Amino acid sequence: MVRKIRFGNPVHTGAVVNEIAVMENEGNLKFFEKTEQGFCYTMGEKDAVYGLGEANRGINKRGYKYISYCTDDPSHTEEKLSLYGAHNFIIIDGDCTFGVFIDNPGRVTFDVGYEKINELNIIPEYMDLDFYIIEGEGIKDIVRQFRKIIGQSYIPPRWAFGYQQCRWSYMNEDAIREVVKGYEDSGIPLTAVYMDIDYMEAYKDFTVSDERFPDFEDFVKEMKAKNIHLVPIIDAGVKIEQGYDVYEEGAERGYFVKDQEGRDYVTAVWPGLTCFPDFLNPEARHWFGLKYKTLTDKGIDGFWNDMNEPAIFYTQRGIDAVRDILKSESQTEEISIDTLMELKWKLNELANNDSDYKAMYHNMDGQIINHDRIHNLYGYNMTKAAAKGLEEIRPGERTLLFSRSSYIGMHRYAGIWMGDNQAWWSHILLNLKMLPSLNMCGFLYIGADIGGFGSNTTRELLLRWLALGVFTPLMRNHAALGTRLQECFRFEHTEDFKSVISCRYRLLPYLYSEYLKSVYENEMMFKPLSFEYREDEMCRNVEDQLIVGNEIMIAPVYTQNVTGRYVYLPEPMVMVTMYENGEEIKLLEKGIHFVPVPLNRVVFFVRENAKIPVVCTDYGKKLCDNTETVIEGSEITWLGKPEAEYSLYMDNGHSVNQKDDISVMNV
Numbered sequence: 059m060v061r062k063i064r065f066g067n068p069v070h071t072g073a074v075v076n077e078i079a080v081m082e083n084e085g086n087l088k089f090f091e092k093t094e095q096g097f098c099y100t101m102g103e104k105d106a107v108y109g110l111g112e113a114n115r116g117i118n119k120r121g122y123k124y125i126s127y128c129t130d131d132p133s134h135t136e137e138k139l140s141l142y143g144a145h146n147f148i149i150i151d152g153d154c155t156f157g158v159f160i161d162n163p164g165r166v167t168f169d170v171g172y173e174k175i176n177e178l179n180i181i182p183e184y185m186d187l188d189f190y191i192i193e194g195e196g197i198k199d200i201v202r203q204f205r206k207i208i209g210q211s212y213i214p215p216r217w218a219f220g221y222q223q224c225r226w227s228y229m230n231e232d233a234i235r236e237v238v239k240g241y242e243d244s245g246i247p248l249t250a251v252y253m254d255i256d257y258m259e260a261y262k263d264f265t266v267s268d269e270r271f272p273d274f275e276d277f278v279k280e281m282k283a284k285n286i287h288l289v290p291i292i293d294a295g296v297k298i299e300q301g302y303d304v305y306e307e308g309a310e311r312g313y314f315v316k317d318q319e320g321r322d323y324v325t326a327v328w329p330g331l332t333c334f335p336d337f338l339n340p341e342a343r344h345w346f347g348l349k350y351k352t353l354t355d356k357g358i359d360g361f362w363n364d365m366n367e368p369a370i371f372y373t374q375r376g377i378d379a380v381r382d383i384l385k386s387e388s389q390t391e392e393i394s395i396d397t398l399m400e401l402k403w404k405l406n407e408l409a410n411n412d413s414d415y416k417a418m419y420h421n422m423d424g425q426i427i428n429h430d431r432i433h434n435l436y437g438y439n440m441t442k443a444a445a446k447g448l449e450e451i452r453p454g455e456r457t458l459l460f461s462r463s464s465y466i467g468m469h470r471y472a473g474i475w476m477g478d479n480q481a482w483w484s485h486i487l488l489n490l491k492m493l494p495s496l497n498m499c500g501f502l503y504i505g506a507d508i509g510g511f512g513s514n515t516t517r518e519l520l521l522r523w524l525a526l527g528v529f530t531p532l533m534r535n536h537a538a539l540g541t542r543l544q545e546c547f548r549f550e551h552t553e554d555f556k557s558v559i560s561c562r563y564r565l566l567p568y569l570y571s572e573y574l575k576s577v578y579e580n581e582m583m584f585k586p587l588s589f590e591y592r593e594d595e596m597c598r599n600v601e602d603q604l605i606v607g608n609e610i611m612i613a614p615v616y617t618q619n620v621t622g623r624y625v626y627l628p629e630p631m632v633m634v635t636m637y638e639n640g641e642e643i644k645l646l647e648k649g650i651h652f653v654p655v656p657l658n659r660v661v662f663f664v665r666e667n668a669k670i671p672v673v674c675t676d677y678g679k680k681l682c683d684n685t686e687t688v689i690e691g692s693e694i695t696w697l698g699k700p701e702a703e704y705s706l707y708m709d710n711g712h713s714v715n716q717k718d719d720i721s722v723m724n725v
């Protein structure tokens with residue numbers, strides 16, 4: 059059952075697609091008490107709190123606080139309160155089990171036993187919101203009901219399930235050719251290469267540098283012939299430059315975000331001085347969405363939307379504040395420590411500053427609204443613009459699309475990546491922990507920068523991370539400017555990488571089928587053990603293993619220099635140690651085991667009464683190339699219990715489809 063209680067006068071976020079009757083009476087809050095600041099629930103001692111999508115720390119969120127305010131912060135250290143997404147859905151699981159969704163795109167704080175160990179306090183900055191309470195038959199049913207009201211998740215083209223390589227940046231055609239050749243020569247399958255900001259001319263959206271990609275259309279064809287998709291980045295900010303059509307049109311038609319006086323609001327991001335398209339305005343959205351055509355016309359069929367929190371490097375206001383400090387100081391004497399410190403602070407505060415967000419205004423269906431109140435809708439609507447545009451540009455065809463910033467509702471249009479992580483072992487675990495919480499919020503096409511974006515990776519870290527990435531729908535290796543080259547073929551013994559990445563292609567029939575199932579049945583593809591084994595107390599303590607789909611469990615290695623790890627089996631399972639063209643199988647009893655995990659293997663566990671379909675590498679590659687639409691029985695090997703049943707979901711991999719269009723084979 060879903061209840062919706064309204065406070066104030068909320069904006070229409072589009073998160074929920076079902077019509078649900080509004081209850082005005084706060085007495086309907088049931089579990090919660092309305093406090094001066096927000097809403098309070100007194101947690102039972104054993105209550106766990108799950109959810110919040112892309113957020114820091116544990117799968118069980120209890121014991122810390124989190125702030126929903128989409129933030130470009132490339133250093134995800136443990137104390138961080140906000141990341142790139144804002145996903146206000148949680149489930150409290152204890153004596154009572156129920157879900158809560160706060161539909162409010164401004165800043166919302168979730169204090170989950172931080173100030174007071176037994177209090178869950180939800181504190182919205184603006185009290186204009188819809189408060190949803192969802193009750194049901196157990197935790198999975200609550201997720202299903204929530205997913206149902208927020209609408210069906212995005213399905214990318216099947217090729218987007220292949221292994222993908224990114225770097226900031228491959229500077230020109232030859233750099234990309236070198237990467238593709240490197241993979242070819244080492245026999246490691248590869249499906250896509252990304253184009254980061256340097257493919258553009260002066261960081262201008264929807265341009266391609268003539269110098270770096272002189273024959274772009276031909277180049278796209280050359281890559282397509284090798285079954286390599288090129289995926290360019292699109293940034294939120296539009297460069298201010300006379301003669302640049304995107305800027306001129308946007309300015310002329312009034313499609314940019316405004317300041318208080320109604321002038322175009324100016325910030326600085328990669329292109330220098332920029333304007334932000336007003337994605338909250340449906341006309342501006344339509345206009346921007348159709349711009350993607352400049353690239354699809356050249357054969358492009360995938361995009362990633364970046365910097366759409368939106369990220370701001372500085373504004374004139376910030377620069378003036380810095381100058382004021384310098385001016386106040388005598389120019390002849392030594393600079394005082396106080397001034398120096400203040401200066402340091404001010405420089406730190408230049409980027410993504412609250413005052414700047416508070417100075418921006420949108421035109422939402424004729425209503426002028428301050429940015430701060432709807433901050434978390436910005437990246438969502440940039441991506442919605444792209445998705446709608448691409449629907450028009452490529453009717454009936456799926457396009458790969460994912461975004462950095464997001465809000466619930468965007469899951470219908472695209473996927474996300476988890477932003478700028480680091481080549482740290484702890485970030486493998488953080489990657490794992492966000493998967494189920496994001497699934498709860500409808501985000502299914504998800505993944506992190508494998509190998510780590512910032513810092514220098516190592517061969518071992520990358521291999522271990524890939525062994526988790528084998529299971530995430532978006533499997534993309536990405537690294538930042540200035541870091542060590544991170545493509546798999548740069549390291550010694552490339553055959554180890556070949557072995558691990560090939561497992562992804564071998565598992566594709568299962569992973570793709572479970573993906574479709576999760577979309578159409580409103581299921582989570584990644585589940586914490588505690589969601590699946592409700593009676594098993596031990597499972598509530600396991601935060602480094604997940605159930606993937608319905609039939610397997612994963613337990614990735616996230617520690618350096620180990621030959622394996624401890625794994626808890628809540629039931630007897632078949633341990634599969636997979637490699638490129640085969641696997642070893644071993645039956646394990648329920649309980650704790652030390653399991654060997656060689657660096658060049660992918661280890662996972664098939665549940666007691668289950669079996670899964672896997673294929674040989676070639677076949678998996680063909681699925682990604684969309685050259686195969688039906689899996690022949692002879693191509694499939696089943697792992698697990700032969701007499702178990704499995705429903706194999708399949709489609710042609712590229713058309714926009716509905717549930718009726720897909721094939722379900724019960725085996």
Ligand code: MIG
Nearest residue numbers: 226254255291364462477478
């Ligand atoms: O300010 O385009 O998260 O994936 O490589 C950095 C350059 C801008 C941030 C993205 C990252 C991308 C980078 N971008």
